[in-house]
Amino acid sequence: MSNLIAENKEVLRAYIKDNTFKEADLIQDNTLLFQEGFFDSMGFVLLVDFLEEKFSIQVSDEDLTEENFESVNALSRYIESKSNGQ
Amino acid sequence: MTDTKTGFHKEILQIPDIEKYVEQIVNSLRDLTLRVFNRQGAVVGISGGIDSSVSFALAVRAFGPERVLGIMLPEKDSSPDSKRLALELAQKFGVRTLTEDITGALQGFGCYERRDEAVKRVFPEYDPKIYTMKIGIKSAPNSKLPPIFSVVIVDQQGNEFTKKLPAKDYLQIVASSNFKQRTRMAMLYYHAECMRYAVIGTPNKHEVEQGFFVKYGDSGTDIMPISHLYKTQVYQFARHLGIPQEIIDRTPTSDTYSAEQTQEEFFFQMPFKMMDLLWYGFENNYDIGEISKVLEIPEDEILNIFSNFRRKKETTEFLRMPALKVIDDH
Numbered sequence: 001m002s003n004l005i006a007e008n009k010e011v012l013r014a015y016i017k018d019n020t021f022k023e024a025d026l027i028q029d030n031t032l033l034f035q036e037g038f039f040d041s042m043g044f045v046l047l048v049d050f051l052e053e054k055f056s057i058q059v060s061d062e063d064l065t066e067e068n069f070e071s072v073n074a075l076s077r078y079i080e081s082k083s084n085g086q
Numbered sequence: 087m088t089d090t091k092t093g094f095h096k097e098i099l100q101i102p103d104i105e106k107y108v109e110q111i112v113n114s115l116r117d118l119t120l121r122v123f124n125r126q127g128a129v130v131g132i133s134g135g136i137d138s139s140v141s142f143a144l145a146v147r148a149f150g151p152e153r154v155l156g157i158m159l160p161e162k163d164s165s166p167d168s169k170r171l172a173l174e175l176a177q178k179f180g181v182r183t184l185t186e187d188i189t190g191a192l193q194g195f196g197c198y199e200r201r202d203e204a205v206k207r208v209f210p211e212y213d214p215k216i217y218t219m220k221i222g223i224k225s226a227p228n229s230k231l232p233p234i235f236s237v238v239i240v241d242q243q244g245n246e247f248t249k250k251l252p253a254k255d256y257l258q259i260v261a262s263s264n265f266k267q268r269t270r271m272a273m274l275y276y277h278a279e280c281m282r283y284a285v286i287g288t289p290n291k292h293e294v295e296q297g298f299f300v301k302y303g304d305s306g307t308d309i310m311p312i313s314h315l316y317k318t319q320v321y322q323f324a325r326h327l328g329i330p331q332e333i334i335d336r337t338p339t340s341d342t343y344s345a346e347q348t349q350e351e352f353f354f355q356m357p358f359k360m361m362d363l364l365w366y367g368f369e370n371n372y373d374i375g376e377i378s379k380v381l382e383i384p385e386d387e388i389l390n391i392f393s394n395f396r397r398k399k400e401t402t403e404f405l406r407m408p409a410l411k412v413i414d415d416h
Contacts, residue, residue, distance in 0.1 A: 034230050035393070040401035041232035045253045048234070061224065061250060064234055 008055070008079055012072050015050055019043065029072045044069075051075070057082040094372045094380050099318045099362055104326045108147070115286075115311050116148040123308055125284040127153030129277050131270055132183070133341060134171030136333060137312060138288040140320050143179060143327040144311045145286050151180040157277060159270045161189045162198075163344040167336070174330050184277065188269045195269070201262035204255040208237050209247065217241055218345035221259060222248055225355060230390060232397065233355070240345045263342050267303025274307075284308040290320050292361065296395070297402020305405070316366065317358040356391075368392050 013027050020038045033039055039047060047069075048059050057079065068078035092098070101107050119125050128145040132138045145154045156176040158169050169185070176183040192198065198214070205212045205219050212219070217239040225233035235251045237259065251259070271285075278285045287307030289299050294313045299305045312320055324334050337348050338358075356364075360381070367377040367388075374392075378385045 034232065037397065037400070039232070040397060042253065044232045045235060045256060049253050064231065066229055066231055069231055
């Protein structure tokens with residue numbers, strides 16, 4: 001795993017911990033963040049805002065899928081693909 | 087213990103002896119108002135919608151037309167149909183009405199200005215003299231992700247333009263619009279206190295349990311006579327109580343934003359009849375396979391819908407709570 005990916009995952013885990021008041025050890029890279037109730041509708045909107053600001057990406061409507069958002073792993077892959085201009 | 091739950095079927099929400107049930111609600115409404123609140127009558131905000139019309143008709147049955155006051159509370163974004171239908175309703179039941187236009191109060195709060203400021207951050211070209219606006223909700227079918235909010239502006243030709251809403255702007259639009267329900271609540275209490283009447287609330291079961299109301303706004307009332315009724319049952323009540331047909335046939339709207347918007351589009355995301363049956367199945371723990379067979383909806387889709395119901399119920403719990411004491415002094 002590259003340093004950048006590891007760093008991004010760390011940033012994501014810290015954001016989730018600070019904004020959901022969940023114990024750090026509950027936030028694994030493959031934890032299903034929505035199925036397990038980490039985020040509601042407002043939490044989802046705030047997460048999108050955070051990604052756009054922190055990683056300087058534009059999240060389009062078409063990007064709002066489980067494939068991109070369901071876990072830290074998914075989010076990390078999504079950020080990487082957006083940063084690479086895909 | 088024997089399981090007495092009946093099989094799931096499409097007519098499960100039909101009330102068999104409606105007159106008996108109406109009488110039970112009316113007696114309870116009268117008894118609670120007199121005994122608990124020590125009030126002699128009722129104030130009801132009437133909007134020409136089905137829920138307020140049924141609540142109003144129940145109040146008339148409970149207290150008599152001379153001890154009910156129907157109040158219309160329009161503002162500049164209200165549909166003109168609302169007032170016309172509310173008047174028709176009050177005339178039919180022989181009840182006195184008052185109109186309190188709350189536009190001036192809302193301007194005083196900066197309701198429109200604060201809302202439009204947030205819309206303009208997303209659509210700089212937005213001008214409320216040219217465009218109307220509403221909040222959109224977009225949810226992907228069969229997705230476990232919550233819906234995402236957007237703002238929609240509509241030009242004079244009816245063309246719609248939509249953009250995803252950042253959290254800050256969404257929150258400001260909702261908080262500004264909530265002045266409407268809270269102003270209505272304040273006005274209803276003004277008249278109720280002047281007359282020593284109770285304020286009758288109009289939310290139905292879905293609105294209460296899924297959190298489709300404004301805390302200390304439309305939920306700020308003394309008694310809610312239809313808060314346990316599914317929408318299908320509200321319609322059954324409406325037909326039984328003699329609500330004007332035009333009100334029964336009218337599509338329920340949010341009547342909150344300047345652009346027209348149905349409640350289904352704004353919040354519930356599915357037709358009422360379907361939602362009623364699914365919610366009934368959900369809260370009574372019916373077998374997913376049985377529900378799927380009766381409603382002809384795939385099981386995985388029902389599981390997703392139930393997961394959304396659960397999320398809405400949990401995330402809106404704070405709206406239904408009274409102010410909490412930090413330390414219990416008992």
